[in-house]
Amino acid sequence: MTREWWRGAVIYQIYPRSFRDTNADGIGDLKGILKGLDYVASLGVDGIWISPFFTSPMKDFGYDVADYCGIDPSFGDFDDFDAIIERSHALGLKVIIDQVYSHTSDEHAWFEESRQSRTNAKADWYVWADPKPDGSPPSNWQSVFGGSAWEWDGPRKQYYLHNFLKSQPDLNVHNPDVQNALLDAARFWLDRGVDGFRLDALNFSMHDPELRDNPPSGAPLETVTRPFDMQIKRFNQSHDDIPAFIERIRGVIDEYPGSFTVAEVGGPEPLAEMKAFTADGKRLDSAYNFDFLYAPELTGPRVKASLANWNGEPGEGWPSWAFSNHDAPRSTTRWSNADNFEEVARLSLLLLLSLRGNPIIYQGEELALPQGEVAFEDLQDPEAIANWPHTLGRDGARTPFPWSSHEPQAGFSNANQTWLKVDPAQATRAVDTQSDGKESALHYTRQLLALRRSLAPLLIGSSEILETDDDIVAFVRRAGDDAVLCAFNLGDRTLSWSPPVEFCDAQLVASEAIGEEHGRVLREMAPKSGYWAVKKGS
Structure with missing residues (x-):
């Protein structure tokens, strides 16, 4: 492959x-x-x-x-x-x-230079802006960590932008x-x-x-x-x-x-x-x-x-x-x-x-x-x-x-x-x-x-979502003639679900345990459970 x-x-x-x-x-x-x-x-x-x-x-x-x-x-x-x-x-x-x-x-050397003046070699390496006429920040932008995304800087007499901490000035x-x-x-x-x-x-x-x-x-x-x-x-x-x-x-x-x-x-x-x-x-x-x-x-x-x-x-x-x-x-x-x-x-x-x-x-x-x-x-x-x-x-x-x-x-x-x-x-x-x-x-x-490493459909295969009730999620991964059915019950109660006909004889290879003989695909799915079922091509 x-x-x-x-x-x-x-x-x-x-x-x-x-x-x-x-x-x-x-x-x-x-x-x-x-x-x-x-x-x-x-x-x-x-x-x-x-x-x-x-x-x-x-x-x-x-x-x-x-x-x-x-x-x-x-x-x-x-x-x-x-x-x-x-x-x-x-x-x-x-x-x-x-x-x-x-x-x-x-504390980056670029910022330390940039903040010294409006004319130095790195003056425009960060996002600087003048205050509004009333002295307030240039815009209403807010920081991820709370408060204005603008911080006043005395040496430049301008605000600089920081979308995160005020100690993290934004690069231009x-x-x-x-x-x-x-x-x-x-x-x-x-x-x-x-x-x-x-x-x-x-x-x-x-x-x-x-x-x-x-x-x-x-x-x-x-x-x-x-x-x-x-x-x-x-x-x-x-x-x-x-x-x-x-x-x-x-x-x-x-x-x-x-x-x-x-x-x-x-x-x-x-x-x-x-x-x-x-x-x-x-x-x-x-x-x-x-x-x-x-x-x-x-x-x-x-x-x-x-x-x-x-x-x-x-x-x-x-x-x-x-x-x-x-x-x-x-x-x-x-x-x-x-x-x-x-x-x-x-x-x-x-x-x-x-x-x-x-x-x-x-x-x-x-x-x-x-x-x-x-x-x-x-x-x-x-x-x-x-x-x-x-x-x-x-x-x-x-x-x-x-x-x-x-x-x-x-x-x-x-x-x-x-x-x-x-x-x-x-x-x-x-x-x-x-x-x-x-x-x-x-x-x-x-x-x-x-197990996943041995199954090409799970590495590079396409993905087809199947029609199911809300708590059941099922999709098919395909690569070449091989396919893996991935089915999950995300709900809090046991649910019945019938897989597509092509997977009726598929081999169950993973559920709550791996490496054991699991038999055929499940139609009764316990709450908070899932499985992989493999169908090999001819």
């Missing part, structure tokens, strides 16, 4: 601060990633995505970059990174890293010199051996130069946690010139055959941008799907609508899917209760690995970790602190990875204190407790990934 390595690949996301600490400072590091690579490879994934490790004051934990071509000392150095590349490739793993093109840290990516500098940074890492990029917050990278006010969204105050949600983000992001910049990115990527790009495109209605950013094979390879990351429930209509949006039409990009990540509360906690946690964890993984596209597994998902419990006084995330107690926040998804149930700090660190506390409930699900257990979530993950 000939295909690009990334098409249908399973990517494992590593959040470096929380993965493994080797120098006892309580913070995960690059040597910790190196130490954990054999474990990651043993899962059966195809590549890793490493969240930011660049030079940064860490006010947004690495997404505030102070040097695109530097490594923060808290994580290690270039020898450590080069060792990760070498070992990953030896294990057959590709390496993807983040690129943050919409903003930098206010309309400026060709800024684009050139960002593309140079991309080449730096590609030359270093990385296999591609996740492009963070890409739809925030360009604004409306006229600085027009955003219209209200109409969202009632009682339904939102921040003023940002009370606007339609028409002018502070999503400018029509972004695709042209993306084509420049693609030009650089094409200098390095085999490289992969996936865009993060957030927002309440991101589909049109996701399609535009991945259109016609001349922009990015994939877009990172947000349909499930913040969903409070996993429902049939939601899954069906998401699948229908990516059905392989001509010119359509390749989707990527995630149910959890470093920004979103873990799906196991969002979608389950105490009575059905284990069933939902297995169902979620089976569904994620069924979808046409690239599944992205967040560290700990293979262990069925619940959302970590973090007390208010222990919070580190500025968003969680600002919105307490109205959201689960991001820290609960970033608690240290549990390697050992019997070692201090769950084997994550030898430090007396870690940057976020280890959650005892997660420690009971540590790698060592699950490695030999045939009924464990970890064993299930390894078996399911191995």
Whole structure:
């Protein structure tokens, strides 16, 4: 089977601060990633995505970059990174890293120069604007983290734009010199051996130069946690010139055959941008799907609508899917209760690995970790602190990875204190407790990934949604003469469902367990359950 390595690949996301600490400072590091690579490879994934490790004051934990071509000392150095590349490739793993093109840290040398005057060489590298005659900000745009997206700067006597923290000034990516500098940074890492990029917050990278006010969204105050949600983000992001910049990115990527790009495109209605950013094979390879990351429930209509949006039409990009990540509360906690946690964890993984596209597994998902419990006084995330107690926040998804149930700090660190506390409930699900257990979530993950790798329809096949009742989701993946029926009962009661006639004699290969003789397809589906049934061609 000939295909690009990334098409249908399973990517494992590593959040470096929380993965493994080797120098006892309580913070995960690059040597910790190196130490954990054999474990990651043993899962059966195809590549890793490493969240930011660049030079940064860490006010947004690495997404505030102070040097695109530097490594923060808290994580290690270039020898450590080069060792990760070498070992990953030896294990057959590709390496993807983040690129943050919409903003930098206010400690970046570019911003420090830009703010000095209105005439210096980098004066127009960030989004600067004069106040209104009454001294108020240039527009009504709101920051993701709350409050105005404009911050007054004394040296320039102007406001600068920050869609996120005020310490994260927005780059003026309309400026060709800024684009050139960002593309140079991309080449730096590609030359270093990385296999591609996740492009963070890409739809925030360009604004409306006229600085027009955003219209209200109409969202009632009682339904939102921040003023940002009370606007339609028409002018502070999503400018029509972004695709042209993306084509420049693609030009650089094409200098390095085999490289992969996936865009993060957030927002309440991101589909049109996701399609535009991945259109016609001349922009990015994939877009990172947000349909499930913040969903409070996993429902049939939601899954069906998401699948229908990516059905392989001509010119359509390749989707990527995630149910959890470093920004979103873990799906196991969002979608389950105490009575059905284990069933939902297995169902979620089976569904994620069924979808046409690239599944992205967040560290700990293979262990069925619940959302970590973090007390208010222990919070580190500025968003969680600002919105307490109205959201689960991001820290609960970033608690240290549990390697050992019997070692201090769950084997994550030898430090007396870690940057976020280890959650005892997660420690009971540590790698060592699950490695030999045939009924464990970890064993299930390894078996399911191995099975998926052997089924071409699940890697590259088309996807056909079947007509079903709301709580039943069923679709057929096809490649050549082979087909896999993927069926799920997302409801809370047993349901009867008849599969298509062509699958009446299909072999059931995965449900709540893998590697056993399952017999024929099921017509009675237990709540929170699913299965794969294989029909081989002649």
